[in-house]
Amino acid sequence: MAVVFDRPKALCDVPLHYCPGCTHGIIHRLVAEAIDELGVQDKTIGVAPVGCAVFAYNYFNCDMYEAAHGRAPAVATGCKRTQKDKVVFTYQGDGDLASIGAAEIVHAATRGELITTIFVNNAIYGMTGGQMAPTTLIGQKSTTSPLGRDVERNGNPIRVSEMLATLDGPALIQRVSVHDVKHIMEAKKAIKKAFEYQIAGKGFTLIEVLSTCPTNWGLSAVESLKWLEENMIPKYPLGVMKEVQ
Amino acid sequence: MQRQMMKGNEAIAEAAVQAGCRYFFGYPITPQNEIPEYMSLRLPQVDGAFLQAESEVSAINMVYGAAGAGARVMTSSSSPGISLKQEGISYIVGAELPCVIVNIVRGGPGLGSIQPSQSDYYQATRGGGHGDYRMCVYAPATVQEAVELTQKAFDVADKYRNPVMLLGDGVIGQMMEPVSMPEYKMPVLPQKDWAATGWNPNSGRARAVINSLYIDSAELEQHNIKLQKKYDAIAENELLYKTEQLDDADIVIVAYGTTARIALTALRRAREQGVKVGLIRPITLWPFPSEVIAKASSSAKQMLVVEMSMGQMVDDVKLAVQGNCPVQFYGRTGGMIPGVNEIYEQIMHLKEGL
Ligand SMILES: Cc1ncc(C[n+]2csc(CCOP(=O)(O)OP(=O)(O)O)c2C)c(N)n1
Ligand code: SF4
Numbered sequence: 329m330a331v332v333f334d335r336p337k338a339l340c341d342v343p344l345h346y347c348p349g350c351t352h353g354i355i356h357r358l359v360a361e362a363i364d365e366l367g368v369q370d371k372t373i374g375v376a377p378v379g380c381a382v383f384a385y386n387y388f389n390c391d392m393y394e395a396a397h398g399r400a401p402a403v404a405t406g407c408k409r410t411q412k413d414k415v416v417f418t419y420q421g422d423g424d425l426a427s428i429g430a431a432e433i434v435h436a437a438t439r440g441e442l443i444t445t446i447f448v449n450n451a452i453y454g455m456t457g458g459q460m461a462p463t464t465l466i467g468q469k470s471t472t473s474p475l476g477r478d479v480e481r482n483g484n485p486i487r488v489s490e491m492l493a494t495l496d497g498p499a500l501i502q503r504v505s506v507h508d509v510k511h512i513m514e515a516k517k518a519i520k521k522a523f524e525y526q527i528a529g530k531g532f533t534l535i536e537v538l539s540t541c542p543t544n545w546g547l548s549a550v551e552s553l554k555w556l557e558e559n560m561i562p563k564y565p566l567g568v569m570k571e572v573q
Numbered sequence: 574m575q576r577q578m579m580k581g582n583e584a585i586a587e588a589a590v591q592a593g594c595r596y597f598f599g600y601p602i603t604p605q606n607e608i609p610e611y612m613s614l615r616l617p618q619v620d621g622a623f624l625q626a627e628s629e630v631s632a633i634n635m636v637y638g639a640a641g642a643g644a645r646v647m648t649s650s651s652s653p654g655i656s657l658k659q660e661g662i663s664y665i666v667g668a669e670l671p672c673v674i675v676n677i678v679r680g681g682p683g684l685g686s687i688q689p690s691q692s693d694y695y696q697a698t699r700g701g702g703h704g705d706y707r708m709c710v711y712a713p714a715t716v717q718e719a720v721e722l723t724q725k726a727f728d729v730a731d732k733y734r735n736p737v738m739l740l741g742d743g744v745i746g747q748m749m750e751p752v753s754m755p756e757y758k759m760p761v762l763p764q765k766d767w768a769a770t771g772w773n774p775n776s777g778r779a780r781a782v783i784n785s786l787y788i789d790s791a792e793l794e795q796h797n798i799k800l801q802k803k804y805d806a807i808a809e810n811e812l813l814y815k816t817e818q819l820d821d822a823d824i825v826i827v828a829y830g831t832t833a834r835i836a837l838t839a840l841r842r843a844r845e846q847g848v849k850v851g852l853i854r855p856i857t858l859w860p861f862p863s864e865v866i867a868k869a870s871s872s873a874k875q876m877l878v879v880e881m882s883m884g885q886m887v888d889d890v891k892l893a894v895q896g897n898c899p900v901q902f903y904g905r906t907g908g909m910i911p912g913v914n915e916i917y918e919q920i921m922h923l924k925e926g927l
Contacts, residue, residue, distance in 0.1 A: 337774075370773040375638075385782045391769035393641055394784040396664050399634035402626065406638020406646070407769065409622045410596055414771050432634070435627035 336360035338369045340389045349542040349549020351506045352380060352448065356387055358512070359419070359446055362520040363390070366527070372415045373407055375400040377429075379421035380454040380541075388419075398429025401436035404443040415526060417444040423453045426462040426488050433492070437532045440497030444522045445534040447488065450541040451560060458544030462486045465563055470544070485563065489536045493569035499531030501569040505538040505561065507553040514566075530572055538564060576753045581716045582607035582649075582746045584754075585675060585739065586615065588723040589647050591757045594673070595621030596646040598635035600628055600654060603687040604743040605677035608649040629654040633661030633674075640670035641783035643768030645727055649675035651743075652693050653684065656701070662736060663702030666800070667785025669767075671730035673723065675739045677746035680908040688908025689743030691830060694885035697740050698859040705797055707804040709737045709811050710858040712829040716750035722856070724757050729811055731762045733803050740858060742881060744831040744910065813856035814865060818844065822851025824923050825869045827890050828879040829855045832911065836879050839916035848924050858886070863893035870897040875923045877901045879916055881909070 335341060338360035346352045363372050369390055376384035378397035385392035395403040400418035408416040425433050425447050436443065452470055453459040460470040460477060463485050467476040477485070493501045500522050504515035515537055522533035538560050540552035547555055579587070586608045589597075597612040609625065616623040626632035632648050639646040650658065655676045665672060678693045680686035693701075700706040709729050713719035719741055726737040769781040787793035817837060819825065824843075828836040833854040840850045853869060855862050870876055876894055878887040878901070887902045894900050903919045905911045 371771045373642075373769050373771060382786060385784055389774070389780070391772045391781040392783070393638065393769060394668075394782070394786055395637070396634060396660055399630065399637075399661070402631040402634035403638035403641070405624070405631075406596070406598065406635035406640075407642045408638075409624060409635070410639045410642045410644040410646075411770060431627050432631055435631065 336364045338363035338372070338389050340387055342386060344387060345383055346380065347543045349540065349552060351539040354506045354512060355446065355448055355537050355539060356384070358516045358519050359417070360388065361516060362523050365520060366523055368415045368523070368527070371413065372417070375404045375407070375416070375418040377418070377420040377424040379424045381419050381421060381448065382455065384419050398424050398427070399432055400424070401429065401432040401441070401443065401445065405436055405441050408441065408443055412442070415523060417446060417523070419446045420448065421454065422447070422449045422451065422461045422463040426486050433488070437492045437534065438495040438497045440499070440531040442526055442529060443532065444526045446519065447534055447536040448539045449488070449536055449564065450539040452541050452544050454541045454544055465559060487564060489534065489569045492534060497532045498534065498570050499525045499572045500533040502571070503536040503538070503564060503566050503569065505556065505566055507538070507540070507556045536564070576751045578749050579716060579752045580607055580747065580749050581719055581741065582677065583611045584716050584720050584752050585723050585741070586611035587754060588720040589673065589727070590615055590619060591754060592645070592724040592727045593757070593759065594645045594647045594727060595619060596639045596644050597623045597648065598626050598632040598639070598646070599648050599650060600626050600632050602651045602654045604679060604746050605649050605651045605675065607746070608675060629657035630661065633658040633665070636672050637661060637665055637668070637670060640665065640672040641668065641769050643765035643770060647673040647675065649677065651677050651679045652681050652690070655693065655696065659702035663700070663704050663706065664785050665736050666706040666708065667704065668783050669734040670736070670783065671734050672736050673726045673730055673739065674736055675741065678740060678742045680906065686908040687743070689831060689881060689910060690906065690908055691742055691832065691880050692882040692885065692906060693740065694858065694880070694882060697738055698861070706800065707807065707859060708735055709807055709860070710740050711737070712740050712856060712858050713745055714830050714833050714854065716745065716748060717752050719745055720752055721755060724755065728760055728762065733807055735803060735807070740830070742831050808860040811857060812860045812862060814862035815854045815856060816865065817852040819851035819853070819869055821849050822869065823849045823874045823927055824877060824920060825851045825853060825873040825875070826877045826879060827853045827855070827866060827886070829858060829886065832879050832881055835911060835913055836916050838913045839920060842913065842917050843920045848920060850920055861889050861893070863889070866890055866893035867895065867897070870894040873898055874927050875899055875901060877903065877919060877923060879911060879919070880904045881911070882906050
């Protein structure tokens with residue numbers, strides 16, 4: 329009997345700890361599939377963030393680091409500079425990347441560091457229990473913006489991909505989503521392309537993936553997918569922000 | 574071994590290169606800029622890489638990345654920058670990564686001054702970052718010694734899989750002295766089979782995970798117990814100190830780095846006056862030469878600790894002395910360097926009270 333669905337080799341055979349309905353798991357799978365399809369499992373080194381994906385080192389079946397909060401791009405830089413033939417990626421949440429690690433990602437991007445960043449934007453701090461993230465939408469409730477994010481009080485959310493696209497170092501900056509099958513397929517393509525560009529030495533690559541946090545959004549899994557589509561995509565439009573030919 | 578005049582910072586950088594350091598990540602800050610400047614030219618010549626990071630925070634995390642890949646790697650900074658590195662140092666210890674961190678200390682607190690100081694003693698010896706940890710701290714008193722200790726630092730780091738700090742004050746970094754660059758020979762060291770270098774599932778080795786997270790408390794306790802055994806071994810094997818004229822000493826000075834050099838001159842002058850003064854110079858600040866200090870204090874009448882701080886190492890001296898004899902302190906701080914006369918006067922003052 330033909331196998332039509334199996335665990336990618338680049339994913340360990342262990343249960344994931346993510347909450348039911350959380351799309352972190354889908355994104356892990358897409359990254360692992362890309363690694364498998366490119367045949368680079370034995371050359372790939374990943375860097376896990378601090379956030380819900382902190383245990384990514386237990387899931388990606390390749391050499392891994394766990395970095396300090398926000399510093400994954402610096403860790404990846406140190407790793408890649410010592411072994412240029414390796415494929416190095418970071419997997420980071422929006423608090424990790426866009427708040428405490430804002431300097432690290434901007435400078436890795438502008439240097440054109442030959443790494444790939446998978447940036448999971450779920451508009452909230454998942455791991456610490458639903459506090460406001462730099463990406464939390466105006467009006468969105470969080471445990472530290474209980475009345476909804478307010479511009480005067482909390483300032484504006486940040487569009488990371490658009491901002492990084494202004495730099496000269498990146499070879500590919502693209503925002504994708506995983507709220508339905510069509511978009512998951514697109515996300516997969518983008519992630520694979522990012523790794524290909526890294527391997528070709530084109531420059532820094534980042535794929536921003538809009539993702540859900542049913543637990544801290546206070547919604548069911550299905551409602552979360554709908555909320556993402558209706559609220560996040562208008563603020564964080566999908567598409568290629570920068571691509572070098 | 575040709576002797577040549579070298580500035581302390583440049584000598585430290587060249588010594589590191591000779592010891593096989595191929596990667597350097599740092600951020601400019603006075604008075605250590607000659608180290609990154611030297612490395613920026615030198616490392617590409619030996620197939621290595623220099624990167625000026627966007628901050629000290631990034632620099633230490635780049636060190637984490639390079640050390641995790643098994644490379645010999647160094648970073649350097651001065652006090653405020655070392656403060657910023659503390660979280661990263663704690664992660665490096667937790668993940669058991671070897672690397673060398675140079676602190677060319679300047680006056681604090683805050684932005685302080687750019688002049689020499691020894692006021693980062695607590696930070697260096699107590700584990701300035703969070704968690705239970707220790708690292709070997711070397712305090713050179715000459716440029717030659719800085720060179721030798723830099724090379725040793727890489728070996729000790731690799732041997733124990735722990736960061737090592739070279740704690741020099743601004744004088745050591747900025748002063749020019751004759752140096753002979755030793756021919757570096759790498760001792761037999763453990764294989765870095767734990768490094769993240771890409772994993773082949775058929776290789777037989779386990780997947781490398783460079784990590785300091787142990788979410789299970791019992792596991793974290795075991796990890797800390799394992800680390801503690803390492804610190805115990807460092808304490809047992811790596812202690813370094815020098816003594817001068819201790820045998821008959823009534824007054825024993827304890828000082829390190831530049832201060833110890835000045836104290837030695839004062840000691841010689843006092844000896845000429847017939848005053849029985851000795852000196853203990855810790856070369857490792859951690860591990861600390863408590864036993865030799867304890868022993869000296871059982872026959873001495875006075876201990877005198879001299880530091881370029883408001884008094885930090887003096888705490889460790891008091892712990893070692895355990896009340897055997899009085900412990901006096903003399904310090905200059907903020908970038909002020911104690912003169913020979915000042916220390917000589919302190920000695921003579923103590924002599925009167927004997
Ligand atoms: C220096 C430091 N500050 C704060 C924290 C606490 N912390 C852990 S995870 C996290 C937020 C993570 O949120 P995000 O990056 O959005 O990832 P998510 O959990 O949503 O996937 C914070 C603030 C920490 N571990 N280290
Ligand atoms: S808290 Fe949110 S982001 Fe974290 S695993 Fe649960 S649903 Fe996913």
